[in-house]
Amino acid sequence: MSETRFSEETIKVVNSIVSRYPEGKQKSALIPVLHIAQAEFGGWLSSDTMDYVASLLEIKPIEVYEVASFYSMFNLKPVGKCLLEVCHTGPCMLNGAEELVSYLERKLGIKSGETTADGMFTIREVECLGSCGTAPMLQCGRDFHENLTNEKVDALLDKLKAEGKQKSYVDQD
Amino acid sequence: MAGKKILLEHIDVPGINTYEVYRKMGGYRSVEKAIKSMSPDDVVEEVKKSGLRGRGGAGFPTGMKWSFLAKPEGRPRYLVCNADESEPGTFKDRYLMEKIPHALIEGMITSSYALGANTSYIYIRGEYFYVLRILEKAIAEAYANGFLGKNILGSGYDLDLYVHPGAGAYICGEETALLESLEGKRGNPRIKPPFPAVAGLYACPTVVNNVETIAAVAPIVNMGGDEYAKIGVGRSTGTKLISAGGHLNRPGVYEIELGVPVEEFIYSDEYCGGIKNGKKLKAVVAGGSSVPILPANLILKTANNEQRLMSYESLADGGFVSGTMLGSGGFIAFDEDSCIVRNTWNFARFYHHESCGQCSPCREGTGWMEKILHRLEYGHGKMSDIDLLVDVSKKIEGNTICPLGDAAAWPVASAIRHFRDEFEWHVNEPKLCLERNYGISQKHEVVM
Structure with a gap:
């Protein structure tokens, strides 16, 4: 290191x-x-x-x-290269956030809160991300992915796998 | 009634996110007008006349808040924009900043001039960091065109403007927690007094205003406070951005003239276009998760059978017995199949997670409410739990340093007030309600 x-x-x-x-x-x-x-x-x-x-x-x-230790965006333990943060608060729950978490869990073979063995993905459920009109959604690094369907999730995971990383705080483009 | 658009008037103009197009559409006129032909106090006066009220949730008159700002000699004053939008159901500020970033920058400059601030900050929630980049780009454009920096428009007035990210904490939307966070500390709200107007950022006089409030200052200066006050209804002047979500056909951000009937807002094609999948409306949370939930009959009409309007006064009609609040304008609609108990548990979990832990009633009480609601929802509840919830909510309400305690208590108390039978049904028919709502096989129980 x-x-x-x-x-x-x-x-x-x-x-x-x-x-x-x-x-x-x-x-x-x-x-x-x-x-x-x-x-x-x-x-x-x-x-x-x-x-x-x-x-x-x-x-x-x-x-x-x-x-x-106070702010939820700071990770005090290692996480996957791509942190999939699914909003599970009210309006997202009404529009399928729980199903979205279940789908990610099945697809990646891990439970919410866990990281895949290859260190690529972590699923985390988070509180309201201000995307209530485009629910369900998840944030990965800098990007919001909204109005998600299983097909969109498949495409997103493929893209992230191909790129090998998420867009982070320091990426300028 | 065709809605009057002020903040979003040019939302569909291609390139409105750039300085060039924004300027061409009349942008930054308020800065020119204020700096060249008005004194700072003149600007404050126009804002007072406009009747503008804080758009972040509290609805406090902005001009009055500004007039409280202490002006000791030789000490800097600050304007801080609250872009920590985190109230569940609310996403209007993100929309405005992303689509028309210069509307906020212009409002910041004009407002900073009015308050005599030479350094101003926009505190934006960390999760919005792609929006932070958009704002920084807009700020760079404003500097390049002489609207920020030294000697703005040759007036001798200097202003620097910076964007500052948070890092995930609902509590930082509370203005003193926000200031703590901006100083690089945990977001623990401060005891008031002193209020920020006297001792805010770095113990200097400070005004904290919501994004939409600050953006509204530009059109107010342009058209004059009296003209702005003619828009809307009664003491609810002007327009308001409403974030519409939940079970609606057309969720999204709508700018409404205050006073639009709630029924029209929900059902007309100009706005939300009715309830999804042809279902019936069951309930509405009209102003973000913290305001009392109302059943369909009471959100459409007041207890006196008058049409309910989207205004501060009309939504509050009936107090907490039969009314609610406009709050931040986070409008969440629930269809006939929604489970009120599950939603109340969801919100209680939110407030438990977001309590800063400073005050015992909130730190402990939000945890209790989440736990009790969880056991009701998952079929282990007792009839006495319902009154226990009301009791806990009363012990939180009014007993904390900041309003998060109230915000946690109100959704629980109002859900039981209006939907008590549903809570009782969860106790009497635990298996039935789990099956009906979710299908036990698909949902794993969250272990607590």
């Missing part, structure tokens, strides 16, 4: 994020920088990664841990 350290280019991005906040308020950059760290260091936040972010922002490691 490579050392937990951003490239010089990423450091420039981090510095420009820090510059958005007043002098001495660099802690404000914590959440955006954690997003970058998670995307660059394998899709989750190890304690090494969190300690590194703490040193970078000149704050205490505990200040990073308490934030990382």
Whole structure:
């Protein structure tokens, strides 16, 4: 495993994020920088990664841990290369979110919350993603996949397998 | 009645997401008008006259909120846009930001000018990070065209605008939790007072407004507050974006003139086009998951048999006995086959998951409600559980630092108020209701 350290280019991005906040308020950059760290260091936040972010922002490691453990988008354990996050809240449930989870479970041979043996996919059920008019849906990395049917799920999984990764927080296009 | 479109007037114009087209369609006029011919206080005055009310859910008069902003010498003031849209049933802000990002940027500039803010932030929920990219692109275009940065339009007024992501937390839609999060902390709401208008971001005077509220400031400045106030009905002035979901033929985001009859909104082809699969309407959650659910008869007509309108006042008619709230405009329709108990459990699970854990009544109570509803739904409930739920909801309501406690209590209390027989049926016929609703074989029970 490579050392937990951003490239010089990423450091420039981090510095420009820090510059958005007043002098001495660099802690404000914590959440955006954690997003970058998670995307660059394998899709989750190890304690090494969190300690590194703490040193970078000149704050205490505990200040990073308490934030990382509060927000649902930060993974404190490894996840698959493609994280399939199915919204299961009210309006999505009314429009087939449970059936969508069942279909993914059958198709990938894992239960919700688990990761496939090849480390490719994780299924996770999440709370409302603001896509209630286009239910059922799932988020994978940056992208929303909406109005899902079994056929659309098949095509999505094939595409993700072929590409080998999801679009992440740091992808610019 | 043809709906008046203000925010979405140009939604179908190709390229409206770009600066060039947005500008050609009259975009950024409010910035020019405000900066060149109005004082900041003049802008605040127009917003007051417009009667605009917060579009995020609380419905508090925006002009009044602005007038509370403290203006101590030598300290910065901030405008923070709340784009943390997370209330189940609500997706209008995402739609507006994605389709017409400059509408928000323009509103941010005009509003920042009115409040004397030189640095403003848009706090957007982390899950919307593809929208964050869209906003950043729009902001870069605004800088390139002299609407942001130093000396805007040669006026001497400076403004920097940044987008800041959250990372998955409903609670950060509460304005003080949002500010904590923006400072790089856990999203724990603050005790008030002091209110953000006095001590907000970095303990400086701060206004936090919803995306749609800020976007509405541009047309208000353009047409004048008095003209805007003529749109709508009574104290519900202007237009509102409604997110329509659930069992509707045409779900989506609709801009309505406040005062459209609920019946027309649900059934007319201009809006939702009726209930899916030709079924009957059973119930509606009119303003996002936290507002009281109403059965079909009470959402279409008030208890006094008057037509119910899509307005702050009409939806609230009857209080919580027979009314509800406009809230964030997250409109969820349930067809005749929907199980109210299952939906109530679903919402209770949401609030339990999203409770920040700071206040005991909410942290513990939301867990209790989820557990009790789960056992009712899965056939292990007792008749006494129904009153126990009401009791727990009453112990949460009003006893927490922030409104999440109320938001968790209301859906449970209202579901039992209007659909008690359905809860009783779950106790009396557990096997029947599981079979009817889901078919036991297909659904695994969630182990708690």
